[in-house]
Amino acid sequence: MPLLNIQSVSKSFTDPAGAALQVVNQLSMEMQEGESLVISGPSGCGKSTLLNLIAGIVQADSGSVHIGDTDIQSLSESARDSFRGKHIGYIFQNHNLLQGMSAADNVRIGGFFSGQAIEDAAIEQALEQVGLKDFKDYLPTQLSLGQQQRVAIARALIHKPKLILADEPSSSLDAEHAQACIGLLLELAAEQKAAVLMVSHDERVFDQVGQVKAYGELNQEVVS
Template sequence: MNCHPAKVNSDMLAIENLIKRFDQPGGGELTVLDVPQFNIAVGEQVALIGQSGGGKTTLLHLIAGMLTATSGSIRINNLELTRLSEQGRDRFRAGTIGYVFQTFNLLPAFSALENVKLGMSFGSGSVDATRASDLLDRVGLSDRAHYRPNQLSVGQQQRVAIARALAGRPKLLLADEPTANVDPASADTVLNLIIDSCRDENISLLMVTHSMDVAQRFQRCDKLEDINRAFSPLGAGT
């Protein structure tokens, strides 16, 4: 499959002249990202494919407000993220963005259901117990609601992480190599869950991956090397 970027008019995510540099131990700076333009429309699902070291995770962290840009603009749902304080970015992320981490990041002391409920409380501060239960049912884990993460398989943990990311009804879902740590059968289940859930709730989706099998499931696939002028497969960042 050939990945060709699609030009769209977007009012969900709009990136312009985004640069991220990191200080190097021996002095100087390393430019990991230099993205002139990148857009995602409302409800659009985009796969961003690239090798390790190209800045995929760094880009997601910038979009989520976990990192600050060296320069440039990140506009999400008509709000300029780069102008917010750290607390402002945290509040905005909790209310607008869902994040599916590669390593799940479930809280080990809490059950699957409690982890999903926490995903809600971070956003609005309120918890919809019915939606939390429904989400676990959607990902096929209603019978594991009271299991803690260490009592679940890797694939089950990833499905809980998806339910948690969807819990706050985000407008934009970011997924960082969500199939990388699961077996092929579970990977297909995980991918279907993310794609179908975002379509059903009209959530914009950006998934980064190194897998062409994953990328070909998307109508739009962009190559990281095409949007990032600082791309280097041996550079810093993942």
């Protein structure tokens, strides 16, 4: 059974003039456990929407998204939140750190949503792995954008998810940190046989991950 199985998923939004904007059109794709893939494509083409559909944050108009044998789109909102917390690690495009919480507590939250109590030592190790050993007590507003992105990476990996969704995970990072963080992400994913679905325009990431597809190359009906 594939780890991720998307069948004919469609999603349209309503634009400010009230017209329908078809963003995802009958898209189908599969990923196996242990597989890594980067999707690239022009701004606004629907990449983040696709990740949000997979995470059950956005509801599809039609079609199914199975993660293992769970159809995440058919779950209630609370069941989707709980499933996502347990099985998915999501590095959001805008990092989405909780503003009132320290770097360490933001990482801890990743464990909390998965129902696991994470030891302080594991949180410190996770922060150290992304180069933030000395920043555990810093609030997001006291961190640079790249440091916030690294906290978000640590948070997404702390509960050892089966599926990692990473939306431009190196967008705020210099070459050295990008290579280290993407390397860490791929290494932890390999240990857990997790699948990694990344969105990126970063050629350094293409080289590290290996498998790259253009959004327009994914199996979906062409929007006319």
